[in-house]
Amino acid sequence: MNETAAASAAEEATRGRDAATDPVLVGEGVQRSYGDVVALDGVDLRVEAGEVFGLIGPNGAGKTTLVRALTGTTDAEGDLRVFGAPPPEVDPQRIGLLPQSFDPPERLTATELVEYYGGLYDDARDVESVLRDVGMADDADAWYETLSGGQQRRTCVATAVVNDPDLLFLDEPTTGIDPAGRRSIHRLIERLADGGTTVFLTSHAMDEVERLADRVALLRDGAVVAVGPPGDLIAEHGGAPRLDVTLDGGASEEVAERIEAGLAGGVAVESTRDGLRVSGVRPEAIGDAVDALDVAFESLAWSEPSLEDVYLRLTGEEYSPREGTLEEALRDGGDR
Incomplete structure (x- = not known):
């Protein structure tokens, strides 16, 4: 050649x-x-x-x-x-x-x-x-x-x-x-x-x-x-692992604050409609978190953050589209 x-x-x-x-x-x-x-x-x-x-x-x-x-x-x-x-x-x-x-x-x-x-x-x-x-x-x-x-x-x-x-x-x-x-x-x-x-x-x-x-x-x-990548987005925006605790009759903010004060640092407790949500609990610490709750509960559910958590955090659970929506524009002759 x-x-x-x-x-x-x-x-x-x-x-x-x-x-x-x-x-x-x-x-x-x-x-x-x-x-x-x-x-x-x-x-x-x-x-x-x-x-x-x-x-x-x-x-x-x-x-x-x-x-x-x-x-x-x-x-x-x-x-x-x-x-x-x-x-x-x-x-x-x-x-x-x-x-x-x-x-x-x-x-x-x-x-x-x-x-x-x-x-x-x-x-x-x-x-x-x-x-x-x-x-x-x-x-x-x-x-x-x-x-x-x-x-x-x-x-x-x-x-x-x-x-x-x-x-x-x-x-x-x-x-x-x-x-x-x-x-x-x-x-x-x-x-x-x-x-x-x-x-x-x-x-x-x-x-x-x-x-x-x-x-x-x-x-x-x-x-x-x-x-x-989904994993990177979840790590950055998904939040911490959480333990959802179902209580008979729910829990007040005062109860949540009292329980949070008794848990290790880096763990946050908030009241929910059904009971409590304990954020920041790793799998190996679930037992310690349950012991620290010191309340009778109906059920426990531990979960890691997911892409859905990223979606909700970055869009808001009650997302409202911009004023003057695309649907209105479409009705006026546009396409989606």
Whole structure:
């Protein structure tokens, strides 16, 4: 090989390595408004190849608008790139999308429905294997309209993965699905990610996101307020482990203060509707904490913080969307 050819080969190899490490999704300063309502307020986002990326946030926070911007179905200001290109320029053969609201033709069987969507792509997967992946093999010949809500949702998931996408958007994929069906969908998502598919998952099921996502972004009022691996977010924002004590008749603040004074430092006690909550109790200290309570109790429940605690802490248990909500903007002719 001469020097020119060798240099060309080396340059091509370098480009290949760079492409393999480039992020699949990039958003910088993404903004979108509907009239006076700001749906996205300077969102910065980066999703790596093969990553399961979770997006969580309250209703009206801008999640669906962000997904639509990333898939090129709504305009947005700022820098948006998918596979290095603006979303409208991306080959749709590489994308799979399951929207939160999806109403396919009802007078088709599950098999016919997946075959229809598979026919939109040049190289679709075998329909029978896709239905088996989502747990619909036994009901493949049933009309869509006769399926239960969970079975319909599983069939919809099948339509989103029939093209074996490089990038898969799933918006509330397991809504209405029973525990066994949810497990099938979770295993499918894990297999797809292991095979190199990048998954962008939006869900209100915090346990689902915590289990599946490599990283999570929490969106509130159109802005990302936290992003990172679930474990890191829980450690930073989830609070301390807690011991919930159910008492007959509850407990007053005075009782809680008296008990807290008798416990080791770093432990906080507060009264709840059903009794007491003791925060900061490690598993090995549960016995000592119970001894120090010095009250008759009906039950004890110890738990570690979870992604749900992060969500509630960063959004507020009684979250109220901005004045001039997205719902109002939609009624005036916008999209979500």
